[in-house]
Amino acid sequence: MSRFEGLQLKDIAAPERGERIEYRNGKQIVPDEPVIPYVEGDGIGLDITPAMKTVLDAAVARAYGGKKRLAWWEIFAGEKAMNKFGTAIPDDSFNALRYFRIGIKGPLTTPVGGGFRSLNVAFRQVLDLYACVRPVRWFEGVPAPLKRPQDVDMIIFRENTEDLYAGIEWEQGTPECAKVIEFLRGMGAKVRDDSGIGIKPISVTGSKRLVRMAIQYAVDHKKKSVTLVHKGNIMKFTEGAFLKWGYEVAKEEFGSVCITEKELFDIYNGVQPEGKIVVKDRIADAMFQQILLRPAEYDVLATANLNGDYISDALAASVGGLGLAPGANMNDEVAFFEATHGTAPKYAGQDKVNPGSLILSGVLMLEHLGWQEAADLVVKGMEGAIRDGIVTYDLARQREGATEVSCSKFAQAICERM
Numbered sequence: 466m467s468r469f470e471g472l473q474l475k476d477i478a479a480p481e482r483g484e485r486i487e488y489r490n491g492k493q494i495v496p497d498e499p500v501i502p503y504v505e506g507d508g509i510g511l512d513i514t515p516a517m518k519t520v521l522d523a524a525v526a527r528a529y530g531g532k533k534r535l536a537w538w539e540i541f542a543g544e545k546a547m548n549k550f551g552t553a554i555p556d557d558s559f560n561a562l563r564y565f566r567i568g569i570k571g572p573l574t575t576p577v578g579g580g581f582r583s584l585n586v587a588f589r590q591v592l593d594l595y596a597c598v599r600p601v602r603w604f605e606g607v608p609a610p611l612k613r614p615q616d617v618d619m620i621i622f623r624e625n626t627e628d629l630y631a632g633i634e635w636e637q638g639t640p641e642c643a644k645v646i647e648f649l650r651g652m653g654a655k656v657r658d659d660s661g662i663g664i665k666p667i668s669v670t671g672s673k674r675l676v677r678m679a680i681q682y683a684v685d686h687k688k689k690s691v692t693l694v695h696k697g698n699i700m701k702f703t704e705g706a707f708l709k710w711g712y713e714v715a716k717e718e719f720g721s722v723c724i725t726e727k728e729l730f731d732i733y734n735g736v737q738p739e740g741k742i743v744v745k746d747r748i749a750d751a752m753f754q755q756i757l758l759r760p761a762e763y764d765v766l767a768t769a770n771l772n773g774d775y776i777s778d779a780l781a782a783s784v785g786g787l788g789l790a791p792g793a794n795m796n797d798e799v800a801f802f803e804a805t806h807g808t809a810p811k812y813a814g815q816d817k818v819n820p821g822s823l824i825l826s827g828v829l830m831l832e833h834l835g836w837q838e839a840a841d842l843v844v845k846g847m848e849g850a851i852r853d854g855i856v857t858y859d860l861a862r863q864r865e866g867a868t869e870v871s872c873s874k875f876a877q878a879i880c881e882r883m
């Protein structure tokens with residue numbers, strides 16, 4: 466019998482080493498050798514995933530002298546899964562993540578226009594990983610378009626299961642699309658005959674649990690504000706509702722710690738009381754200029770899905786690009802870490818791109834395990850490599866005097882500086 470009771474696998478063998486993360490009385494119990502399911506990813510996944518594993522292993526070995534280890538276990542999705550099993554995400558991969566409650570992935574390709582729907586979105590939806598959490602900070606020595614990139618220290622909580630991103634749409638010219646148009650006209654909407662249609666569901670459930678996670682993070686990490694980002698002036702019953710439900714969570718569930726921006730000025734004369742979090746809101750387009758012009762005024766952002774997608778790439782660019790932008794897809798039990806960027810296909814297999822985003826996603830994973838010492842070593846190594854000007858092409862092209870190294874050499878430079 467397998468050591469892993471209840472783990473259902475059809476095509477791949479159970480991990481040979483490691484243990485499962487448990488939950489007791491709502492508390493996560495992490496073994497010394499947790500099984501870490503990982504998906505290599507398409508495109509540059511081939512380059513960055515091995516680099517990430519090398520760096521994390523080195524940090525864990527150094528921090529714990531062999532007492533703790535990551536038990537890597539490959540699971541499949543994307544092109545590799547298609548080639549091996551004839552399906553883009555085998556059930557084994559979903560089952561593995563559900564069972565082990567953790568995982569890390571390289572990026573996966575989604576064709577534009579036609580073809581299959583996003584595999585990344587499929588993971589989020591099937592496992593109900595309702596929050597996409599993306600911290601963005603600047604690393605000293607990274608050339609950035611902002612004048613004061615050191616002012617950027619934000620974390621985006623992006624709703625991850627609904628909105629236009631859910632992919633509920635009908636192609637122009639199909640009978641299904643004509644049927645939806647007819648229905649919409651019956652509801653009083655004006656829609657051109659030659660339209661394609663997409664639907665934007667935003668629910669109380671999806672919005673409230675996302676904002677709840679964002680505010681709880683602000684409480685736990687003593688952050689000063691949570692900003693609800695929305696386009697509620699235009700999309701009143703979706704984006705506007707997200708905003709309304711967000712404020713309800715703040716008031717009804719965090720009333721003793723949260724104040725609104727209006728209260729900050731009306732009651733506290735603009736002086737934020739110790740221990741209180743200001744919950745504020747910004748219309749999405751205005752927020753894009755705020756992150757460039759007044760980044761110091763923002764720390765936790767809570768957004769619906771599509772706005773969060775846009776703003777996370779933009780914010781990452783403001784501090785130097787997608788090469789150092791980490792993230793996690795999570796719910797209250799499962800965390801699946803991934804970089805913010807995609808498969809950058811033109812660089813695939815060249816050992817060229819920056820593995821920093823996936824390595825920093827690994828840092829989030831180590832923190833999630835409670836292995837802060839190892840997480841700190843990775844960050845120290847990365848800061849050291851960047852400070853010494855040993856960087857991949859993306860940073861080297863913007864920084865005079867830097868030494869451009871390959872993806873794997875950058876990983877090695879990080880290991881040497883832990």
Ligand SMILES: NC(=O)C1=CN([C@@H]2O[C@H](COP(=O)(O)OP(=O)(O)OC[C@H]3O[C@@H](n4cnc5c(N)ncnc54)[C@H](OP(=O)(O)O)[C@@H]3O)[C@@H](O)[C@H]2O)C=CC1
Binds near residue numbers: 575786787806819
């Ligand atoms: N979560 C996921 O798995 C995601 C998957 N995707 C998918 O990825 C595919 C490609 O998407 P695309 O729009 O090109 O976006 P990408 O994020 O893959 O790449 C866009 C550009 O960002 C820069 N970049 C990205 N990653 C790195 C890195 N590690 N190091 C240095 N620079 C980097 C490169 O810029 P430059 O050309 O200037 O060097 C690259 O050309 C699509 O199929 C898309 O759907 C997209 C986003 C997330």
Ligand SMILES: O=C(O)CCC(=O)C(=O)O
Binds near residue numbers: 574575583584585
């Ligand atoms: O799923 C995809 O292909 C794109 C996903 C994406 O851009 C993101 O999650 O930021």
Ligand SMILES: [Mg+2]
Binds near residue numbers: 775778805
């Ligand atoms: Mg994106």
